[in-house]
Amino acid sequence: MEAVAIAGFLSREEKQPWVRLAIRKTDTLKVLLMVLWETKSLDDKKYITLSLKIEEFGRMLGGWNGQIAKYLEEKKNKQNPVR
Secondary structure, three states: OHHHHHHHOOOHHHHHHHHHHHHHHHHHHHHHHHHHHHOOOOOHHHHHHHHHHHHHHHHHHHHHHHHHHHHHHHHHHHHOOOO
16 A cells, blocks of 8 residues: 555656566565455455455556556657657
């Protein structure tokens, strides 16, 4: 959440490292959640509910990262047009 909050206040050019950090941390959360489930520390219903929410959040972060990457690529192409 911290990385997302920081990225939300930065310029487009500065956001991507923070969004990528949030993606990595979300992936870590998925693994930790799976460990809880596999060790029977979390029942199936709770695991499914949490997994779906984390997956949705991960998709949103991936979309955000894609938008930033597209913007940065377009900006790069405008600065260095191919002849």
